[in-house]
Each structure stands twice: as C-alpha cells, then as structure tokens.
Amino acid sequence: AQSVTQLDSQVPVFEEAPVELRCNYSSSVSVYLFWYVQYPNQGLQLLLKYLSGSTLVESINGFEAEFNKSQTSFHLRKPSVHISDTAEYFCAVSRTSGTYKYIFGTGTRLKVLA
C-alpha cells in the first residue's frame, strides 16, 4: 500500500519570499508523483507530475518539485510567491500500473501575505 505525508497543514509566507511545501511518501512499488492545487470551492488542478526521466519537474507558473527516491520525497518549491498562489496544495502518488488510483496527502494550505 502507498501513503503520503504532508507534515505542514498551513504555511504562511510573505509575498515574493521563497516557499517549500513538503511531501513524503511510502511505497513498496514504483510510483508516479503529483502536486495538485485547489482554489476555494473548486476542483483540483494538476500543477506538476513526475512519471519518469528527469527528477526535477517544473510547472508553467514557476513551481518546481524534485523527486528524491532515497528520501522518498517530492517537495514543492517556488522561489518567489505571489498573492495569487494562496490555495491548498495536495501531493499524491499512484502506482505505475493497475488502476492508477491516487493516494492523496492531507494537504497544505499556503497563505501568501502582503
């Protein structure tokens, strides 16, 4: 079975400061890794994913995440946040075969302060 841990339930940060949202996973088999963002009263939007290849993946809006197999981590980073980045961020894993169902973490609420 797989599990995902997001230790930080809330992360306040000032605008233009860097941020890191932590995600650790546990799995005995190979996994795909994802970060999703959820704005209030909306569904989840894919931010970035790791399927294979380069362990550093980037999104179009400046976020990046690095897959670290030895530390079983997939932390999300952004060098300079904007007010509009305020949202809830979910890390998820899926197996690389079968149903591909996601196991989600409990989420991290990022609040960007002016």
Add this chain to the structure above:
Amino acid sequence: DTGVSQDPRHKITKRGQNVTFRCDPISEHNRLYWYRQTLGQGPEFLTYFQNEAQLEKSRLLSDRFSAERPKGSFSTLEIQRTEQGDSAMYLCASSLDGRTLNYGYTFGSGTRLTVV
C-alpha cells in the same frame, strides 16, 4: 473539449433522501474515478471505471452507494438513504491510460453535498 463536468455543483438534501450526481469526463479518456473530500482532508478514492466496467470499489463505498458508467461515457454516483456523514465534496476525474506520457487526472469542479 471543456474538461470534466459535474452536475449539480451543490446539493442540499434531507437525511434519508436519495441523491444522484453526474460526471461527464473528457471524451477521449477511458478511465473515470470518483473521490470524496471532507473538510480539511485530501480526496479519498471511492471507485474506478475503465470504459463501462467498474473495476475497483473502496471499502468507503457502502451498500448505499452505487456508481454506473453506461456505454463508457458519463457516470452517475447515487447515494441512497443519505446520512449526515455523507456530507462532502464528491469529485470526479478522468484520465488516459497510465502508460501514456500525458497521464494525469483531470478533475471536475465537484459536487458539494450537504445533508441536513
């Protein structure tokens, strides 16, 4: 293609009533998933369809819950005899096969159910 559509966006129902939600996935996606999200939690897997076949159901899906995907297109999730504990956001997602480079769920905006 406008993405994954869910209807209704909000549903308030009295305890004991039946409710049905609809999900229209992206047309070329053969995989469809239902998840439930409660306040302060990440989404939890409920069930999965590949085309019209329901291939996996979570233990969270009690006998009061049933899902269908006739003809492998839209899907419905029905909850019978609703209970207050059923209050949650119900999310639908669709995807291509996991072996494709474009793999990744596309979620709908969800249906928020409130049982009073």
